[in-house]
Amino acid sequence: MPELPEVETIRRELEPLVLGRTLGEAWAFPHGKFLPALDASGGKVVEVGRRGKYLLLGLHDDRELVVHLGMTGSLAVQRASGLATLVAGGGEPYLRAWWALDGDEALTFRDTRRFGRLAVALAGAYSGTLAVQGPDALDPTLTAEAFWRSLKSSRRAIKTQLLSQRPLAGVGNIYADEALWRARIDPRARTVSRARAADLLAALQEVLSASLDHGGTTLRDYRTVAGESGRNQERLACYGRYGEPCFRCSTILRRTVLDGRTTTWCPTCQRR
DNA sequence: ACTACGTCCTGCGAGC
DNA sequence: TGCTCGCAGGACGTAG
Numbered sequence: 001m002p003e004l005p006e007v008e009t010i011r012r013e014l015e016p017l018v019l020g021r022t023l024g025e026a027w028a029f030p031h032g033k034f035l036p037a038l039d040a041s042g043g044k045v046v047e048v049g050r051r052g053k054y055l056l057l058g059l060h061d062d063r064e065l066v067v068h069l070g071m072t073g074s075l076a077v078q079r080a081s082g083l084a085t086l087v088a089g090g091g092e093p094y095l096r097a098w099w100a101l102d103g104d105e106a107l108t109f110r111d112t113r114r115f116g117r118l119a120v121a122l123a124g125a126y127s128g129t130l131a132v133q134g135p136d137a138l139d140p141t142l143t144a145e146a147f148w149r150s151l152k153s154s155r156r157a158i159k160t161q162l163l164s165q166r167p168l169a170g171v172g173n174i175y176a177d178e179a180l181w182r183a184r185i186d187p188r189a190r191t192v193s194r195a196r197a198a199d200l201l202a203a204l205q206e207v208l209s210a211s212l213d214h215g216g217t218t219l220r221d222y223r224t225v226a227g228e229s230g231r232n233q234e235r236l237a238c239y240g241r242y243g244e245p246c247f248r249c250s251t252i253l254r255r256t257v258l259d260g261r262t263t264t265w266c267p268t269c270q271r272r
Numbered sequence: 273a274c275t276a277c278g279t280c281c282t283g284c285g286a287g288c
Numbered sequence: 289t290g291c292t293c294g295c296a297g298g299a300c301g302t303a304g
Contacts (some may be wrong), residue, residue, distance in 0.1 A: 001297070025274085033280095053298080071297055072282085095283095113281040156275070163298080220296075237295065258295060260277070260289060261297070 002069040004137055004170030004208050006216035006230065007053050010075060013225035015048040017077045018057070018107060023065070024100035027087065031114070037097035039120040040065040043180055052137070052169025054130050062123045066130065070115030072221040080106035112221065133165035137208055142168060148197035158200075159187035160259045169202060174239045177264050179203040181238035187263050188256075189272040210235065238264050 047058030216230030
C-alpha cells in the first residue's frame with residue numbers, strides 16, 4: 001500500500017533520525033525476505049534515498065540497505081531496551097527486523113502481512129524490480145515523450161503497465177486509479193496517443209504531489225515513522241468509490257478486476 | 273521477450 | 289454471539 005507519496009513521507013521523517021548513525025547488532029525474522037537485515041550490521045548510514053517505492057539507506061562502505069514496505073510495512077526509531085526480550089516472548093509478532101542504534105535506540109521494521117522485503121546491495125547493483133523499473137514518477141527529467149514511448153512498447157492494459165513500474169516507478173493501485181480518472185483514460189486501454197500520455201503523466205504528477213503534500217493516504221495500515229496517519233484519503237476521487245457517483249458526471253463508478261487488481265473507473269468519463 | 277496468472281500473508285468486515 | 293469466507297495488494301515465480 002505504501003506508494004511513492006507514502007514512502008517519500010517516511011523517507012523525509014526517517015532521514016534526520018538515522019543519518020550519520022551506525023546500524024549495530026541486528027535481528028531478523030527467520031525468512032529469506034528479512035534475513036538480509038543482518039548483512040547491514042556495522043554499516044553507517046550516510047544517505048537516505050528513495051527510488052519509486054524502494055527506500056535506500058546508503059551505507060559508508062558503498063553498500064545500500066534496500067527496504068520495500070510491501071503493503072503493511074512500517075519503520076520506527078524507538079527505545080531498544082527490552083526489545084529482544086519482548087520478541088522472544090512473542091510480544092512483537094509483526095516485528096520483522098531491527099537494528100541497534102547508539103543511545104539505547106533501535107531502528108525497527110514491522111510488517112504484518114510480510115509482503116515487504118529487505119536486501120543489501122553493493123554499489124547500486126540492484127536485482128528484481130528495482131533494477132528494471134523506470135525513472136521515479138516525480139523525477140523532473142522524465143519527459144512525456146519518453147513516457148509515451150515506454151507505454152507504446154507494450155500491449156498490456158494501461159493500468160497494468162503503470163503497476164509494473166516500468167514506464168515510471170512509484171505508482172500503485174490507489175494513484176493509478178486516481179490518475180487514470182483525472183486523465184479520463186479507460187484503465188483497460190491498450191494503446192494511448194502521445195497527447196493522452198502527456199495528460200496521464202501530468203495527472204500522475206498531480207495526484208502524487210498532492211498526496212505527498214498531505215502526508216500520504218492511510219486506508220488501513222500505512223503510518224509515518226512517527227506513527228501518524230496520512231490525510232490524503234479524504235481527497236480520493238476514484239479509488240475505492242465504486243458504486244458511488246463520479247464527481248465529474250455523476251455516473252455510478254464501476255468496479256472491475258484487471259490483471260487481478262481491483263479497479264474503479266467511470267464508464268462515461270474514461271475512454272479508451 | 274512478452275503476457276497472464278497463481279502465490280505469499282493476516283486482519284477485518286460482511287453475512288449467516 | 290460466533291463462525292466462515294472474501295477481500296485487500298506489490299513483487300515475483302512459473303507457464304505458455
